[in-house]
Amino acid sequence: MLTAISVILGAFIGSFLNVCICRLPKGESIITPRSHCPQCETLIRFYDNIPLFSYLFLRGKCRSCRAPISIQYPIVEGGTALGSLVLFLKFGLSWGYFIYFSFLSALIVITVIDLYHQIIPDVISLPGVGIGLLASLVLPHLTFRNSLTGVLLGGGSLFLVATLYQWFFKREGMGGGDIKLLAMVGAFLGWKAVILTILFSSFIGSVTGIIFIAIKGKDLKYAIPFGPFLSVGAVLSLFLGEEIIQWYLSIHR
Numbered sequence: 626m627l628t629a630i631s632v633i634l635g636a637f638i639g640s641f642l643n644v645c646i647c648r649l650p651k652g653e654s655i656i657t658p659r660s661h662c663p664q665c666e667t668l669i670r671f672y673d674n675i676p677l678f679s680y681l682f683l684r685g686k687c688r689s690c691r692a693p694i695s696i697q698y699p700i701v702e703g704g705t706a707l708g709s710l711v712l713f714l715k716f717g718l719s720w721g722y723f724i725y726f727s728f729l730s731a732l733i734v735i736t737v738i739d740l741y742h743q744i745i746p747d748v749i750s751l752p753g754v755g756i757g758l759l760a761s762l763v764l765p766h767l768t769f770r771n772s773l774t775g776v777l778l779g780g781g782s783l784f785l786v787a788t789l790y791q792w793f794f795k796r797e798g799m800g801g802g803d804i805k806l807l808a809m810v811g812a813f814l815g816w817k818a819v820i821l822t823i824l825f826s827s828f829i830g831s832v833t834g835i836i837f838i839a840i841k842g843k844d845l846k847y848a849i850p851f852g853p854f855l856s857v858g859a860v861l862s863l864f865l866g867e868e869i870i871q872w873y874l875s876i877h878r
């Protein structure tokens with residue numbers, strides 16, 4: 626029963642995250658006004674605003690003007706629902722579920738906004754650092770000291786990389802947004818997960834870059850934003866981090 630509720634809750638929160646994704650970069654309020662079709666401005670009825678189902682019933686088109694609804698909506702709703710389910714199965718009804726659900730929500734919003742606009746909004750990452758530090762006070766497996774070390778290692782390591790890159794290539798390679806994002810990851814997951822996140826995201830980022838070059842046949846003229854890779858790396862660290870660290874320690878014993 627609670628498992629089903631976690632999925633439904635996830636889908637509705639995903640629906641809210643879509644609103645944040647559309648409005649935060651424009652500096653609009655995320656509370657009011659109610660959602661309108663971006664094409665014809667028609668107010669979206671509550672029964673046309675049910676996560677996932679409305680998209681299927683409307684076959685991905687606005688009811689009044691038939692303009693296509695972005696695939697972003699069902700993907701974010703479905704992804705958030707799935708994330709909520711996996712977190713519930715991992716943590717049960719506990720602080721861990723609610724804290725890591727908010728962490729995951731922040732990563733989803735950051736990822737989609739970064740893909741569209743190549744920015745990581747400070748209004749998410751900076752409060753995220755504070756919330757992650759506070760969360761360590763109630764999470765059983767994360768000490769405040771570990772959380773704070775995570776912030777310093779996450780922010781510090783990327784700051785160093787960004788500074789060296791700028792000094793060496795005389796152009797900006799990594800934005801300040803990435804630095805604050807990894808500091809947030811460190812606050813929520815601790816310093817070991819920061820190292821795992823860097824490893825995962827560099828690996829996935831390199832593979833993606835190579836595929837991109839192979840398909841397009843040229844180097845990345847405009848850089849792919851790194852935020853989405855950091856987010857994927859952080860999610861992998863969240864779900865598999867403990868297992869990977871245990872396995873690594875066991876083969877080096």
Ligand SMILES: [Zn+2]
Pocket residue numbers: 662663664665666667687688689690691692
């Ligand atoms: Zn419309």
